[in-house]
Amino acid sequence: MSFIAFAPPSAGGAVSLPEAGSVENDGFYPDIVLQDVRDNMRLDGTVTSPRLTQAIVAAVLHVNAELRDWKLGKIAAGFASLAAVPADRINRESVNIAHYRRAVYCWAKADLTERYRDFDSTASSMSDKKMMEALDNAPAEQRRNAHWAIADIVGRSHMTVELI
Structure with missing residues (x-):
C-alpha cells in the first residue's frame, strides 16, 4: 500500500503564506514588508519567513551601504527621509522609493536564488540544461536590476561591463 499526498492547489501554483511583519529600516529609508517581497518577487512557502527576513536584512544592509554617501548628502541638504527628497511620483509615491524597494527586493531574491538553486520551478517546460542555465543566470540578473535601481x-x- 502506498500513500501520495498532494499540496492543495493555489492561484498560479504557488503556496501563499499570510504573513505580517516587516524589516524595520533606519528611518530615512522605508521599512520592507515581508509579504510585499513575497508577492512582488514570486516567493512561495519554499522560502521560510526566517530565511526571507535574513535575506531582506542582508539586502537592506547592502543597498543602504551603496547609498550611504548619497543619503548623507540629502540629509545635509535638509531632507529627513527618502520620501522627502524631491523626485517624480508614480502611483502617488516617490520614484526613489520604488527604486529603493526594487533594489532591496532584487538583492534579496538573488541571495535566495543562490541558496535555493532549484526553488524556481516556473520554467518546468524547459529542458533540464536550459533550466539550470536560467537558474545560474538569475542571481546575476537580479543583482544587475538592483544596481540599476540604485543608479536611478x-x-x-546604467552600465554593464563584462570581461571577455
Whole structure:
C-alpha cells in the first residue's frame, strides 16, 4: 500500500503564506514588508519567513551601504527621509522609493536564488540544461536590476561591463 499526498492547489501554483511583519529600516529609508517581497518577487512557502527576513536584512544592509554617501548628502541638504527628497511620483509615491524597494527586493531574491538553486520551478517546460542555465543566470540578473535601481536613485546611467 502506498500513500501520495498532494499540496492543495493555489492561484498560479504557488503556496501563499499570510504573513505580517516587516524589516524595520533606519528611518530615512522605508521599512520592507515581508509579504510585499513575497508577492512582488514570486516567493512561495519554499522560502521560510526566517530565511526571507535574513535575506531582506542582508539586502537592506547592502543597498543602504551603496547609498550611504548619497543619503548623507540629502540629509545635509535638509531632507529627513527618502520620501522627502524631491523626485517624480508614480502611483502617488516617490520614484526613489520604488527604486529603493526594487533594489532591496532584487538583492534579496538573488541571495535566495543562490541558496535555493532549484526553488524556481516556473520554467518546468524547459529542458533540464536550459533550466539550470536560467537558474545560474538569475542571481546575476537580479543583482544587475538592483544596481540599476540604485543608479536611478543617485542619477547614474546604467552600465554593464563584462570581461571577455
